[in-house]
Amino acid sequence: MIESNSTYFKTISILIDLLLVNLSGYIGYVIAYDTYGISDGRGINFLHILLINFVWFNVTQITKIYQDMFVKDAIPTIKQSLWSLLILGIIIFILVFYLRDFNVSIKLIIYAAIIFAPLFLTGKIVFLLLRRSSRAKLINYKKVVIVGAGPLGMDLKNHLEKNTHLGYKVVGFFDDDPEKQTLSHIIGNVSECIEYVKNSNVNEIYCALPDRALSKIDTLMRQADKALIRFKLVPDVKDYFKKNVMVQLYGHLPVLSPRTEPLEILSNQIIKRLFDITFSLCIVIFVMSWLVPLLAILIKLESKGPVFFKQLRSGKDNQPFYCLKFRSMRLNSEADSKQASPNDARVTRLGAFMRKKSIDEMPQFFNVLMGEMSVVGPRPHMLQHTADYSALIDQFMVRHFLLPGITGWAQVNGFRGETREDGSMEERVKSDIWYLENWSLLLDFKITFLTIWQVIFGHKNAN
Numbered sequence: 001m002i003e004s005n006s007t008y009f010k011t012i013s014i015l016i017d018l019l020l021v022n023l024s025g026y027i028g029y030v031i032a033y034d035t036y037g038i039s040d041g042r043g044i045n046f047l048h049i050l051l052i053n054f055v056w057f058n059v060t061q062i063t064k065i066y067q068d069m070f071v072k073d074a075i076p077t078i079k080q081s082l083w084s085l086l087i088l089g090i091i092i093f094i095l096v097f098y099l100r101d102f103n104v105s106i107k108l109i110i111y112a113a114i115i116f117a118p119l120f121l122t123g124k125i126v127f128l129l130l131r132r133s134s135r136a137k138l139i140n141y142k143k144v145v146i147v148g149a150g151p152l153g154m155d156l157k158n159h160l161e162k163n164t165h166l167g168y169k170v171v172g173f174f175d176d177d178p179e180k181q182t183l184s185h186i187i188g189n190v191s192e193c194i195e196y197v198k199n200s201n202v203n204e205i206y207c208a209l210p211d212r213a214l215s216k217i218d219t220l221m222r223q224a225d226k227a228l229i230r231f232k233l234v235p236d237v238k239d240y241f242k243k244n245v246m247v248q249l250y251g252h253l254p255v256l257s258p259r260t261e262p263l264e265i266l267s268n269q270i271i272k273r274l275f276d277i278t279f280s281l282c283i284v285i286f287v288m289s290w291l292v293p294l295l296a297i298l299i300k301l302e303s304k305g306p307v308f309f310k311q312l313r314s315g316k317d318n319q320p321f322y323c324l325k326f327r328s329m330r331l332n333s334e335a336d337s338k339q340a341s342p343n344d345a346r347v348t349r350l351g352a353f354m355r356k357k358s359i360d361e362m363p364q365f366f367n368v369l370m371g372e373m374s375v376v377g378p379r380p381h382m383l384q385h386t387a388d389y390s391a392l393i394d395q396f397m398v399r400h401f402l403l404p405g406i407t408g409w410a411q412v413n414g415f416r417g418e419t420r421e422d423g424s425m426e427e428r429v430k431s432d433i434w435y436l437e438n439w440s441l442l443l444d445f446k447i448t449f450l451t452i453w454q455v456i457f458g459h460k461n462a463n
Contacts (some may be wrong), residue, residue, distance in 0.1 A: 010066045013127075014057070020119050021056050025049065028112030032105060048104055052092070059087045071167035074128045075442045081124045085117055125449075141169035142203040147193055147220060149175040149186060152236050153208035171202060176216075190216055194223045204230040211236065262439045263402065271441055276375050279448070280365040288362060295326055295350075295359075302348050305331045308363055313380035316403045321372040323380055323404075324363035328354050339385075358455050364406045376444045377405025378432035379416075389425060399432040409435040409443075412450040 029044060030036055060066060065080040072080075092109060095102040144160070146153045153173060160168045172187040173180075174196075180186050187196060190209075197205060205224055209217055217233065224231035246257040262268050296307040309327040312320045328351025329340070340347060340355065347355065354360040367373040373380070378399040381389070390396045410416065410431035415424060435443070 010069060013066055013069065014060070016123065017060070017120065018053055018056065020116060020123065021053060022049070024116035024119060025052065025108075025112045027115050028108050028110075031111045032108040044104055044108065048102065051095075051102070055091050055095075056084075056088055059084050059091070062087065068167065070131065074446055075440060077124060077128060078121075078442050078446075081121055085120065089113065142167055143171050143201060144168050144204045144206055145171050145174060145187065145193065145197060145202055146206045146208055147174045147190055148208035148210070148213075149173040149177070149180050149183070150208065150210065152210075152234060153206075156206060156208055156234055168204075171200070190220065193220065194227055194229065197224075197229055198227055202229075204232060206232050206234055208234045208236075259398075259433070259437045261401065261436060263436070268439070272374065272439075272444065275441060275444060276368050279375050280368040283362070283365045284369070288365065291359075291362065295354075298350055299327055299348075302350050303327075303330050312383055313404070314383060314386040314400060315372055315380060316400060318386065318397065318400045320383060321367070321380075323373070324367055326354055326360045326363060327351070328360045358407075358451075361406055368406065372403070374403040374405045376407055376409075376435075376447045377402045378408050378435070379411065379428075380404035389429075393426055393429055395433060396429050398436065399429060402432075402436055407447060407451040408432060409447055412447050412454065 025044075063080045063084045065077070065084055069077075096104060096106065096109065146156055153175075157170045157173075160166060160170055172185050174188055174190050174193040175181075175186055176190050193205065196202070205220070207217055207220060221231050221233070246260040248255045248257070263272065292307075299305075299307050305327055307327060309325045309329075310322045311325070313323040315321040328348060329344075329346040330348060332346050334346070351360065364373055365375075368375055386396075408431070410428040413431055415428040415431055
């Protein structure tokens, strides 16, 4: 989308948020003083209102919440929103207690904050949901060129074109290989790159030349610096790692790890565990307390057998544990070896409903409280399936670095249910590894929210 349209959306977003600030302030004033008019100026005046708007506008510029609105993922957007609210609160606190002329009622500020924060965050969530379907069309793409049209350069081009949300558009390649000069995507030689970039409004240069071209890389990097052009070097590590790598510097020595693992950090483990316990306790106290006896009666009335179904599944570090579920099938000898499928004769009518709405998984919150599972993580598989898939799928066992989850990134992206289709399990594994490499508390919130959304409105792969 052209720059003017991007500026238009940014301006609209700023105005909407300023409207919410003032609307929240007015509603807070009405509640605090039990009046609809502010002509008497009780507790606030025009200068106060102007100052608060000025502070909010500058806070959002600091947190860059309106920058790259269509490129940023949901989690960075929510993080910036939360930081904006926190910084605004700190500044207002300082103004109230340390600026004598800012004699705004504490009661008014509290009411306004209670109204504004949920409205603002809800607005951002609504924006993110509406953005999903047309995100690629709304991005202002940065033009980039790639130096080096070999396998590494082509892999980079394919990655940028596939992941349009990153906001890059590859204009073409520069390469000195005579055999490639006739190809349509080759713009010219490496020596012509800098001049082309300066004259073509290109934003960045990605260098994907092989290690043996060190002199060319060094020259190109120096020329880019002199011309104020951003230069990024893409090292060729595909012979060692096929996925994301983490680079750490031990002094001057770069050390590569095959992946980042945020949950290797103790503080992140504690945060995730606190979320698991808090959320699970809420579900157990407010939902399971009445749901268990109700479903127990219904399950017993429809078919013989226990209310709960226990099954050995693969847990963290591939240690087996008993995963709990509400029994959704009639008693059968294949329960521990055969996955449920659409129109499965073993599934009861109540069981079909529970599986459709994922209600059968609810007892796993007890597994979470016992430390055997997490609210969010890779779904646990039956022991036999773990053995089978680990022999067929590369990196399948990596997902067992984490506690298994009641829901996960794979599930909210549609990779759930029976894995009959070719490649479906591979995609599930890719999603689980992506979650392992990109975990954050906000990502857990996002997955939990999307799971609740799908439970309410259903999912085509639930069976």
